Amino acid sequence: MTEQQWQTLLAVTAGKPVEKLPVGFIIDCPWLPGWGGIKTIDYFASEQKWFELNLQAIQTFPEVMFLPGFWAEYGMCTEPSAFGAKCIWHAHDMPFAEKTIHTLSDIDRLTVPNPKTDGLCPFVLQRLEACRSQIEAAGHAIRFAVARGPLNVASFLMGTTEFMMGLYDDPKRIHELLDRITQFLCDWLILQKETFDTIDGVLILDDIVGFLGHQDVETFVLPYLKRAFDCLDVSVIMFHNDANGQVCAPYLADLGVNLFNFGFEHSITEMREWTGGRVPLLGNIPPRDILALGTLGQIKTCVRETLGGLDNTQGLIFSCGGGMPGAVSSAKIRAFIETAHEVSVS
Secondary structure, eight states, X not given: OOHHHHHHHHHHHTTOOOSSOOEEEEOOTTTHHHHHTXXXXXXXXXXXXXXHHHHHHHHHOTTEEEESSSOOOBTBOHHHHHTTOXXXXXXXXXXXXXXXXXXXXXXXXXXXXXXXXXTTHHHHXXXXXXXXXXXXXXXXXXXXXXXEOHHHHHHHHHOHHHHHHHHHHOHHHHHHHHHHHHHHHHHHHHHHHHHOTTOOEEEEEOGGGGGSOHHHIIIIIHHHHHHHHHTSOOSEEEEEEOSOOTTTGGGHHHHTOOEEEEOTTSOHHHHHHHTTTOSOXXXXXXXXXXXXXXXXXXXXXXXXXXXXXXXXXXTEEEEESSSOOTXXXXXXXXXXXXXXXXXXXX
């Protein structure tokens, strides 16, 4: 992220007006390798190819705010791997982390990993350190500490169904699990910020939050997300949940969130209402059905209809409802950008 983009992001998250509607996308391994014409496994295995693809994206679309920017991720495997999860790798698909908790009693033996040494965490830091000079030479900086959220990690360690059942079968052990995961996540986020002095934002991604009801969110989500968000003193606190966003929306401002990436099932107007207008938003057209699978005409129509239905675009970074999916071509991104700027100016 360039300094100008960062200043724009700070203005949006502070609720200040900006001259032009910002356009931004979360980009990572589901989109970049296919868009750049390389294997997914090469994207993970080669730090130079990883850097070159991210650089190609920002140079192709300099007007787009790519978030979190040069994301050194290993799909969903980074945090689960620190807890000992076996990671399954594929040539053209995202990797997958296998379960490590097979019975609820396994939680009793779970220890808090050390992000300096465990799993893929050291490789994330090494990749960023190795490429930092190239990133900065391109006019960008490492701005965000990033982690999957407590429930997301728990669902990989246990399995989503097993985790959801555990909320009711053995809530005490689930709290113990979430407590240990959250302690690790805090250690991991703090380590990232200690390693890179340019970090002034945090991004936590947790779709499992959207599977719960309000009471369960208050019991099993808020205490742990609050700890994770509070562990760093940063200007931007970004949360991604593109499942049911209504369930967490009323709590986000009090958690300190000042940028929320939510699912396309909810309109921008609805999300503004549910957050009390207190949380800037990142969204929101359908990522798969429109941006990836739609025609250029359908993308333009959707952008016009979405923006045309708003009273204003303050506190908005226009995007899709979730991360950039695979099969989104440069032409489709260009159509999105040009139409968004046409509508927001007219």
